[in-house]
Amino acid sequence: MKATARAHTNIALIKYWGKADAKLRLPLMSSLSMTLDAFYSDTTIERAEENSEFYLNGQKQSGQAAQRVFNYLTLLQEKFDLHDPLSVHSINHVPTAAGLASSSSAFAALAAAFCKFYQLEVTPKELSRLARLGSGSASRSVFGGFAIWQKGTDDESSYAYAIDETPKMDLHLLAVELNQQPKKLSSTQGMKDAQSSPFFTPWIKRNDAELKEMVKAIEANNFTSLGELAELNANEMHAINLTAQPGFTYFEPNTIKAIKLVHELRKQGIECYYTIDAGPNVKILTPLKNVKDIEKNFESQFNNVKIVNASFGPGISYLD
Amino acid sequence: MKATARAHTNIALIKYWGKADAKLRLPLMSSLSMTLDAFYSDTTIERAEENSEFYLNGQKQSGQAAQRVFNYLTLLQEKFDLHDPLSVHSINHVPTAAGLASSSSAFAALAAAFCKFYQLEVTPKELSRLARLGSGSASRSVFGGFAIWQKGTDDESSYAYAIDETPKMDLHLLAVELNQQPKKLSSTQGMKDAQSSPFFTPWIKRNDAELKEMVKAIEANNFTSLGELAELNANEMHAINLTAQPGFTYFEPNTIKAIKLVHELRKQGIECYYTIDAGPNVKILTPLKNVKDIEKNFESQFNNVKIVNASFGPGISYLD
Numbered sequence: 001m002k003a004t005a006r007a008h009t010n011i012a013l014i015k016y017w018g019k020a021d022a023k024l025r026l027p028l029m030s031s032l033s034m035t036l037d038a039f040y041s042d043t044t045i046e047r048a049e050e051n052s053e054f055y056l057n058g059q060k061q062s063g064q065a066a067q068r069v070f071n072y073l074t075l076l077q078e079k080f081d082l083h084d085p086l087s088v089h090s091i092n093h094v095p096t097a098a099g100l101a102s103s104s105s106a107f108a109a110l111a112a113a114f115c116k117f118y119q120l121e122v123t124p125k126e127l128s129r130l131a132r133l134g135s136g137s138a139s140r141s142v143f144g145g146f147a148i149w150q151k152g153t154d155d156e157s158s159y160a161y162a163i164d165e166t167p168k169m170d171l172h173l174l175a176v177e178l179n180q181q182p183k184k185l186s187s188t189q190g191m192k193d194a195q196s197s198p199f200f201t202p203w204i205k206r207n208d209a210e211l212k213e214m215v216k217a218i219e220a221n222n223f224t225s226l227g228e229l230a231e232l233n234a235n236e237m238h239a240i241n242l243t244a245q246p247g248f249t250y251f252e253p254n255t256i257k258a259i260k261l262v263h264e265l266r267k268q269g270i271e272c273y274y275t276i277d278a279g280p281n282v283k284i285l286t287p288l289k290n291v292k293d294i295e296k297n298f299e300s301q302f303n304n305v306k307i308v309n310a311s312f313g314p315g316i317s318y319l320d
Numbered sequence: 321m322k323a324t325a326r327a328h329t330n331i332a333l334i335k336y337w338g339k340a341d342a343k344l345r346l347p348l349m350s351s352l353s354m355t356l357d358a359f360y361s362d363t364t365i366e367r368a369e370e371n372s373e374f375y376l377n378g379q380k381q382s383g384q385a386a387q388r389v390f391n392y393l394t395l396l397q398e399k400f401d402l403h404d405p406l407s408v409h410s411i412n413h414v415p416t417a418a419g420l421a422s423s424s425s426a427f428a429a430l431a432a433a434f435c436k437f438y439q440l441e442v443t444p445k446e447l448s449r450l451a452r453l454g455s456g457s458a459s460r461s462v463f464g465g466f467a468i469w470q471k472g473t474d475d476e477s478s479y480a481y482a483i484d485e486t487p488k489m490d491l492h493l494l495a496v497e498l499n500q501q502p503k504k505l506s507s508t509q510g511m512k513d514a515q516s517s518p519f520f521t522p523w524i525k526r527n528d529a530e531l532k533e534m535v536k537a538i539e540a541n542n543f544t545s546l547g548e549l550a551e552l553n554a555n556e557m558h559a560i561n562l563t564a565q566p567g568f569t570y571f572e573p574n575t576i577k578a579i580k581l582v583h584e585l586r587k588q589g590i591e592c593y594y595t596i597d598a599g600p601n602v603k604i605l606t607p608l609k610n611v612k613d614i615e616k617n618f619e620s621q622f623n624n625v626k627i628v629n630a631s632f633g634p635g636i637s638y639l640d
Contacts, residue, residue: 198552199559202522228566232518235567239519239559246548247555248583253573263568 002046003116004320007108007131007141008313009039009094009101011173011283013230013275014207014214015237016136016149018191018200025136026158029207030151032214033140036173038310039094041102042319043109045117048087055089069110072134076114079130088113095308100175101187101277107134108141112316127316128159144314146218148211167312169221172291174284176298177306178254185248187278190241197243203236227273227285234275252280254302261301265294322366324640325432327451327461328633329359329414329425331493331603333550333595334527334534335557336456336469338511338520345456346478349527350471352534353460356493358630359414361422362639363429365437368407375409389430392454396434399450408433415628420495421507421597427454428461432636447636448479464634466538468531487632489541492611494604496618497626498574505568507598510561517563523556547593547605554595572600574622581621585614 010033018028052073054066061069073086088110094102111131115122122130124142132139132149140147143162152158185193194200210233217225241248255276262274262284270293272286284294291309298305330353338348372393374386381389393406408430414422431451435442442450444462452459452469460467463482472478505513514520530553537545561568575596582594582604590613592606604614611629618625 198526198556199519199522202519206518231567232563232565235562236518239563242555242562243552243559245552246583247551249576249579251576253576256569256571256573256576259569263566 001117002044002320003113004042004044004318005109005112005116006040006042006317006319007105007112007138008035008037008144008315009041009105010035010137010140010147010313011100011275011277012137012140013226013285014210014233015277017194017237017240018204019136019188020151022188024155024158025132026154027136027149027151029204030211031137031140031149032163032211033137033147033149034171034173035141035144035147035313035315036310037313038175038308039100039102039105040313041090041092041094041105041109043088043090043106043113045110045113046087048085050085052085053087055087057091058089072107072110073114075133076111076130080118080120082118086117101137101279103135104137104141107131107138108316110134111138112142112318116318124315125159125161128161129155132158132160142316145312148215162315163215163218165315167218169218169223169226170287170289171223171226171311172286172288173310174286174291174294174298175308175310176258176282176284178252178258178281178302185250185278190248190250190278193244193248194237194240196245197240199236199243200240203240206236223285223287224271227271230275230285231273234277238276250276250278250280255280255282257301258282258298261297265290265297270294270297321437322364322640323433323436324362324364324638325429325436326360326362326637326639327425327428327432327458328355328357328464328635329361329420329422330355330457330460330467330633331420331595332457332460332597333546333605334530334553335597337557337560338515338524339456339508340471342508344475344478345452346474347456347469347471349524350531351457351460351469352483352531353457353467353469354491354493355461355464355467355633355635356630357633358495358628359420359422359425360633361410361412361414361425361429363408363410363426363433365430365433366407368405370405372405373407375407377411378409392427392430393434395453396431396450400438400440402438406437421457421599423455424457424461427451427458428636430454431458432462432638436638444635445479445481448481449475452478452480462636465632468535482635483535483538485635487538489538489543489546490607490609491543491546491631492606492608493630494606494611494614494618495628495630496578496602496604498572498578498601498622505570505598510568510570510598513564513568514557514560516565517560519556519563520560523560526556543605543607544591547591550595550605551593554597558596570596570598570600575600575602577621578602578618581617585617590614590617
């Protein structure tokens with residue numbers, strides 16, 4: 001008896017950047033994401049002989065990475081009064097080269113494989129809540145296309161749902177890796193520190209309006225509105241960090257260079273927008289027709305840049 | 321008959337970044353500055369034979385730079401019902417290498433030389449108002465040490481005054497030139513665009529409190545508070561720009577590198593803070609004992625960096 005689930009990573013266009021409850025992973029704001037076809041995690045769960053074990057890309061893990069998985073499995077088991085030692089095999093199809101975090105797909109796949117393994121009958125909403133307990137952004141990877149993670153007020157009400165699982169929008173995301181150095185500041189720490197910014201509260205107050213505007217752009221199939229708002233929201237997140245007390249930034253010199261290149265491309269009529277998460281790399285939003293031009297421009301301006309072209313990915317699927 | 325005045329440049333620690341009235345140069349916020357000893361303008365006014373003329377560093381000027389000076393002189397003459405063609409000779413002791421704007425010292429010296437030439441009896445407050453009409457920041461260069469430009473509500477009430485013309489604080493400003501490329505976005509345009517940021521209004525609302533806190537730091541001779549608040553205020557200004565619609569930035573890749581170096585120096589116990597104006601260069605605030613260490617660090621991390629060490633400068637003086 002084993003169960004395998006696949007979940008795709010997602011990139012937030014309206015960011016999650018602040019915890020209301022660290023243990024329950026309740027956020028201070030609702031977020032909205034695009035699930036990507038190019039990056040995913042496959043996770044298999046079966047009963048272990050003695051002790052739980054975790055293999056990532058074929059390598060047995062120990063230390064923090066394994067402990068986070070075991071803690072999460074224990075948390076899930078306690079919810080359902082289950083007690084077996086489990087063996088987890090996970091393959092991350094999220095190349096480091098993409099400069100993406102894999103925790104959204106990893107914990108969504110883990111939650112789904114867990115439910116499948118125990119034949120728990122959970123709705124997508126319930127699965128999203130369970131995934132959230134592993135990693136906040138994993139709540140959104142239960143769904144394909146565009147998804148909203150509504151912040152909610154407790155464990156029951158904080159979950160993601162799909163807006164449109166098969167969007168018509170001509171939208172590609174280029175994951176551009178500018179910098180291979182590991183980030184020095186974790187997301188968890190950055191989120192905490194960001195709350196000391198005088199602009200944090202004004203930002204939170206805008207969350208509902210930004211979310212509504214983004215949903216409107218999606219419903220109207222309006223790439224320009226979506227891109228402008230995604231870029232603004234990312235800038236807001238990084239402006240919050242810069243104005244924390246003391247200020248900090250995930251930007252590296254090349255991040256500024258990339259931002260200016262996006263501005264320059266737009267001036268030339270190549271419509272594209274950027275979003276940036278808790279790291280130095282940028283993700284470019286653009287319609288298919290501009291992908292090659294943008295790749296060429298980045299490749300000519302940066303040494304050893306790595307670019308992965310992604311579009312909409314599906315929600316959770318099961319492989320056996 | 322001729323008159324020569326000297327005015328020193330100033331750097332805002334609480335920034336002026338928004339106009340309430342472009343013609344009268346009334347600001348949307350009050351600002352606070354440090355006048356610098358290392359950079360100044362000497363300006364001589366005498367009667368011209370036929371047409372007004374403007375010489376900068378010995379070179380006769382034409383075009384925009386000259387026109388701005390002539391327009392300003394006409395404005396001043398109209399106020400006092402004067403009509404002579406004037407010859408203006410200005411020497412800017414503000415090396416381009418410092419990455420500083422010279423308009424604060426230039427228009428303060430010009431206003432002072434004008435009043436001296438015509439033997440107009442103006443108070444420092446009145447001189448500050450006249451200087452403001454040439455360039456907003458020039459209002460502060462009438463005074464030495466620390467000065468506040470109170471925003472006011474009209475031409476009468478918008479002027480600068482000294483907080484402390486001979487401060488006891490052990491405070492140096494290192495003007496660090498990272499980038500010799502001319503900036504692509506003027507301050508005037510940047511100020512306009514910045515107002516589309518969702519954080520602009522929240523920032524303006526903080527102006528009174530920030531000003532009070534900065535005055536308290538100065539009165540208490542508290543370098544740490546002054547530095548932290550100056551850095552926060554500069555970060556706020558650049559966060560506003562980043563979140564304008566569309567966002568823009570005066571930062572260049574080296575600006576990010578410099579910001580991270582300041583963070584790193586602080587971690588090592590070398591206390592210093594940065595402020596950044598409408599350009600890519602940084603100014604470092606630090607006590608005298610750290611100046612050499614900071615210079616050494618910047619020189620080893622940047623190619624062809626130019627650093628000028630400044631401390632408190634005096635207000636207007638007259639040279640003949």
